[in-house]
Amino acid sequence: MKNKILAITAGLLTAMALTACGKDPELTQFREEIDAFCTEISNIDTSINNVDAESDNAADELLGYLDQLDQDFKDFAALDFPTEFDYLESMADEASEYMTTAVQSYHDAFSNGGYNQLTADYAKENYARAYKRIQIIITFLHGEQPEDVNLTTEEATEEASSAE
Template sequence: MKKKLHIVFAALFTAVILTACGEDSELTRFRKSIDSFCTRISEIDSSINHIDAESEEATTELLSYLDDLDNTFRTFAELDFPAEFDYLENLADESSEYMTEAVKNYHQAYGGDEYDESTAEYAKQNYSRAYKRIQIIISFLHGEEPTDPDLTIEYQTE
């Protein structure tokens, strides 16, 4: 899971670095928002990876960071995408919904008296779905067509 996150963050960071002279302010604000999103996700990822698993507070810390992650994804979904990227807003909304479901289930899996493996697995699947949508968004923002066998792209002609 760590490697996947690092790949996602590298892609997100690369997308943010792409800037152009003479952009309109809406696109500039959007790119700054994407940059903030990527930075925050990277910070949360780093914090999660530095949790001492042997600590008595490990579960509490993890769940707190996951709550932060959920809030960050919600904020991302609330972004107003510029007209040329409007078609990606639905994916941003879906990524947030999947992250919310993941975090809710991580709380259930770790929050009880005993660890619930099946709920944690369901949470992990939703977590992956959320990040997959972010990867797709970043690919399109790069001007690339994602190469995912589960993705169907429909082109509209004018």
């Protein structure tokens, strides 16, 4: 959750930073698209956090929001990055692929009226990987070097350590 908020905040800061780059229409359009993406994932995150877990339709409501999130990640990956940021497009594609896998896995975890914890854990890991890539992209767009460009999430690192 905190990582998503950081990504959104960084995205909004990036949008402001890109505005300062001049009146380049390509950068202005890209800034607007990044801003729209960050706003939309923030709205979906708020909606997900407001799902009443005790509700009879909580799983369906959650899955609906996740489907929206998956589409937003696909739209983000389809953005035409300005030339100076072309190197980030493959990471945007990876983020979208991880989110799609996460959402499909969440659907599987809640299938047949039950709940499969192992599938949900797999979904959560892919979800974290998708957001980690977004955070790295936004950090680069902000003109900074990410401190941790290791694309393995903390959860995957902890699992690997405990398996040794």
